[in-house]
Amino acid sequence: xxxxxxxxxxxxxxxxxxxxxxxxxxxxxxxxxxxxxxxxxxxxxxxxxxxxxxxxxxxxxxxxxxxxxxxxxxxxxxxxxxxxxxxxxxxxxxxxxxxxxxxxxxxxxxxxxxxxxxxxxxxxxxxxxxxxxxxxxxxxxxxxxxxxxxxxxxxxxxxxxxxxxxxxxxxxxxxxxxxxxxxxxxxxxxxxxxxxxxxxxxxxxxxxxxxxxxxxxxxxxxxxxxxxxxxxxxxxxxxxxxxxxx
Amino acid sequence: xxxxxxxxxxxxxxxxxxxxxxxxxxxxxxxxxxxxxxxxxxxxxxxxxxxxxxxxxxxxxxxxxxxxxxxxxxxxxxxxxxxxxxxxxxxxxxxxxxxxxxxxxxxxxxxxxxxxxxxxxxxxxxxxxxxxxxxxxxxxxxxxxxxxxxxxxxxxxxxxxxxxxxxxxxxxxxxxxxxxxxxxxxxxxxxxxxxxxxxxxxxxxxxxxxxxxxxxxxxxxxxxxxxxxxxxxxxxxxxxxxxxxxxxxxxxxxxxxxxxxx
Ligand SMILES: Nc1ncnc2c1ncn2[C@@H]1O[C@H](COP(=O)(O)OP(=O)(O)O)[C@@H](O)[C@H]1O
Ligand SMILES: [Mg+2]
Numbered sequence: 332x333x334x335x336x337x338x339x340x341x342x343x344x345x346x347x348x349x350x351x352x353x354x355x356x357x358x359x360x361x362x363x364x365x366x367x368x369x370x371x372x373x374x375x376x377x378x379x380x381x382x383x384x385x386x387x388x389x390x391x392x393x394x395x396x397x398x399x400x401x402x403x404x405x406x407x408x409x410x411x412x413x414x415x416x417x418x419x420x421x422x423x424x425x426x427x428x429x430x431x432x433x434x435x436x437x438x439x440x441x442x443x444x445x446x447x448x449x450x451x452x453x454x455x456x457x458x459x460x461x462x463x464x465x466x467x468x469x470x471x472x473x474x475x476x477x478x479x480x481x482x483x484x485x486x487x488x489x490x491x492x493x494x495x496x497x498x499x500x501x502x503x504x505x506x507x508x509x510x511x512x513x514x515x516x517x518x519x520x521x522x523x524x525x526x527x528x529x530x531x532x533x534x535x536x537x538x539x540x541x542x543x544x545x546x547x548x549x550x551x552x553x554x555x556x557x558x559x560x561x562x563x564x565x566x567x568x569x570x571x572x573x574x575x576x577x
Numbered sequence: 578x579x580x581x582x583x584x585x586x587x588x589x590x591x592x593x594x595x596x597x598x599x600x601x602x603x604x605x606x607x608x609x610x611x612x613x614x615x616x617x618x619x620x621x622x623x624x625x626x627x628x629x630x631x632x633x634x635x636x637x638x639x640x641x642x643x644x645x646x647x648x649x650x651x652x653x654x655x656x657x658x659x660x661x662x663x664x665x666x667x668x669x670x671x672x673x674x675x676x677x678x679x680x681x682x683x684x685x686x687x688x689x690x691x692x693x694x695x696x697x698x699x700x701x702x703x704x705x706x707x708x709x710x711x712x713x714x715x716x717x718x719x720x721x722x723x724x725x726x727x728x729x730x731x732x733x734x735x736x737x738x739x740x741x742x743x744x745x746x747x748x749x750x751x752x753x754x755x756x757x758x759x760x761x762x763x764x765x766x767x768x769x770x771x772x773x774x775x776x777x778x779x780x781x782x783x784x785x786x787x788x789x790x791x792x793x794x795x796x797x798x799x800x801x802x803x804x805x806x807x808x809x810x811x812x813x814x815x816x817x818x819x820x821x822x823x824x825x826x827x828x829x830x831x832x833x834x835x836x837x838x839x
Pocket of ligand 1: 345350368376
């Protein structure tokens with residue numbers, strides 16, 4: 332397995348409050364890894380460090396051996412909110428990373444629109460984000476992140492803002508699309524079920540300042556069916572994690 | 578909303594009626610208050626003259642407005658980009674606003690004589706402030722997460738401005754512009770009062786001297802009509818350039834898509 336992203340001994344404080352203390356995580360090619368922790372523990376802060384938006388106080392981030400600590404633009408990063416530009420039509424929102432890197436508008440639109448169907452967004456191309464439902468906005472943000480075209484994807488609570496029913500359909504959709512595009516992904520969540528269902532590995536983040544206290548490997552084969560959540564196996568993982576979080 | 582449009586119209590109709598009756602029964606001496614009908618007559622008889630003067634006033638207002646908006650925009654962009662510029666300039670901008678334009682107008686006339694220049698400069702001054710402050714506040718209010726998202730995509734400063742900050746300030750831009758448009762016409766008229774050869778303000782001082790109340794009223798209504806029309810134009814421009822701001826059916830649309838989705 333090829334190791335893509337590696338963060339070692341990350342520490343980060345804000346003013347006098349230490350948020351992260353000696354955090355190390357890795358991501359291998361093709362893996363989906365979850366970062367599980369209660370809200371406020373510092374998950375987003377870790378993502379900001381990994382993506383280079385925030386400089387850690389100490390520690391390094393490497394991508395395939397190259398030091399990218401504090402350098403933005405190396406990873407595809409989907410932030411906690413969908414953050415679609417309200418004044419741009421969905422197609423131009425989705426094509427944003429292409430437009431920013433200098434691709435002509437016509438070509439950017441063509442490349443973006445060829446993916447709308449696969450991402451369940453057909454027919455929304457020339458609508459404004461405000462006209463879409465929460466699930467659709469989330470998928471548009473996901474497609475935009477995908478079009479950043481980086482090898483590693485960071486997703487910060489991609490399903491967190493959705494109601495339960497929409498969320499479970501999004502899980503189904505996500506499992507299906509990840510089987511098609513196989514992105515190496517780190518995904519933040521505070522939902523145990525979501526972590527077990529979607530990931531190959533789970534890091535459990537706890538404490539203040541936060542540490543990675545445990546790592547759990549989910550051996551269930553991929554592609555996974557949504558029925559996985561109903562199995563004994565699933566329940567066993569869930570119990571194990573609940574124990575660890577106690 | 579639409580249905581209630583008739584209420585202000587009715588109020589205006591009643592007002593005109595009372596005015597006409599007041600004139601009819603001489604509640605006020607006739608030489609002081611003309612009737613609405615007389616005002617309309619004065620407007621019609623002086624129409625070509627009024628239009629010539631209005632043309633001059635509007636030209637001053639437009640030139641001043643364009644320059645004021647441009648300067649305001651540049652100033653706002655500078656204040657947004659450089660915190661030091663903002664710290665130095667913003668308090669001064671607020672402070673200078675306590676100086677009423679009427680107070681500087683005579684000075685401008687003394688400095689720049691009776692041509693169009695002092696009028697245009699006054700309009701620049703009154704239009705500049707709402708634009709500079711409104712735009713800067715719009716730029717500053719851009720969502721920090723939105724900017725973070727842009728930075729994660731390696732967007733340049735200019736791209737962040739163009740994709741996030743400027744669109745975020747558009748609403749403020751138009752609010753500022755509506756105020757600036759109204760101020761600019763009033764500013765030009767005030768400057769014309771104090772001396773000049775042409776313009777609605779000059780016309781006003783002339784009819785005042787001859788105690789032509791009917792013409793006085795006619796020009797007052799003309800000035801306010803011009804302001805109203807221009808503000809309406811700004812609103813139309815806003816609707817045209819910010820279609821996402823007027824998605825009236827959004828809620829209904831959301832409900833529909835939510836049902837057919839998943
Ligand atoms: N820019 C910042 N300045 C100061 N404190 C911050 C900043 N960003 C995050 N924090 C603090 O760090 C802690 C972790 O926040 P965050 O990483 O957003 O948690 P999570 O994503 O796990 O909910 C919180 O207590 C928050 O107040
Ligand atoms: Mg968070």
